[in-house]
Amino acid sequence: MAATQVLKSEWTKIKSVQSTIWTLSLAVIVTIGLGVLISILSKNEFQKMSPQDKLAFDPTFVSFAGMSLGQLAMIVFGVLVVSNEYSTGMIRMSLAAVPQRGTFLFSKITVAAALALAVGMVTSFASFFLGQAMLGDLRANIGDPGVLRAVVGGGLYMTLIALFSMGVASMLRSQVLALGVLMPFFFLLTPILGNVSATKKAGQYFPDQAGSKIMQVVAPAGDDAPYGPWGGLLIMVLWVAAALVGGYVLLRKRDA
Structure with missing residues (x-):
């Protein structure tokens, strides 16, 4: 089967599964909605902040507060894209139709x-503009230094979260198992390691902790990360690459 046909096939699979569409819709709604809410609360609480907190106040990053929950939906999306075929047994038919497993996985990843990326960029820009509207006089402008990079970075961050989840799901092949690994990893392990002094230096190199740096314009108080925004994104890309390579290697070695 030609590569273009495989791409069309993967697109048909994704759009025909309602759960993936609903998951992406939820990512948009939750990320924007929570970002707007936190922006309103931040504006109301700004005058009560300490002078140090005011100096570290990052209006751009505040509007991305919803990413913490929005990434949950992107994780589920990435897992569903891969695991749906395993749970239904359709993977056997897919690999029979496309025996070149590299082409099969690459096409799925590409689509x-x-x-x-499209959903992530729309969500990131909408979160920024709506969040800044709620912040009023505290708002940042898209032309301010570092702001456009942070907004574009928000879309890239959401995309990389989905791709990392696809790689893990490709290795584990089970929706329940993949979510059982990814949810504790992102919502328990990395926040704990990133905030406990004894493990903070190691926690800085986890994908979400490093990747979220791209969305920051003002460095938070006490930030001693040895990398900048693009360095953090590169660390996240390396995690994603490792997960996808792992998924590809195991796909080639195992039976469907």
């Missing part, structure tokens, strides 16, 4: 990445 899902393009969709996640």
Whole structure:
């Protein structure tokens, strides 16, 4: 089967599964909605902040507060794109139709990445502009130094979260198992390691902790990360690459 046909096939699979569409819709709604809410609360609480907190106040990053929950939906999306075929047994038919497993996985990743990138960029820009509108006089402008990079970075961050989840799901092949690994990893392990002094230096190199640096314009108080925004994103890209390579290697070695 030609590569273009495989891409069309993967696009058909994704859009025909309602759960993936609903998951992406939820990512948009939750990320924007929570970002707007936190922006309103931040504006109301700004005058009560300490002078140090005011200096470290990052209006751009505040509007991305919803990413913490929005990434949950992107994780589920990435897992569903891969695991749906395993749970239904459709993977056997897919690999029979496309025996070149590299082509099969690359096409799936390409289609899902393009969709996640489109959703991520729309979500990031909408979160920024709506959040800044709520902040009023505290708002940042898209032309301010570092702001456009942070907004574009927000879309890239959401895309990379989905791709990392696809790689893990490709290795584990089970929706329940993949979510059982990814949810504690992102919502328990990395926040704990990133905030406990004894493990903070190691926690800085986890994908979400490093990747979220791209969305910051003002460095938070006490930030001693040995990398900048693009360095953090590169660390996240390396995690994603490792997960996808792992998924590809295991796909080639195992039976469907």
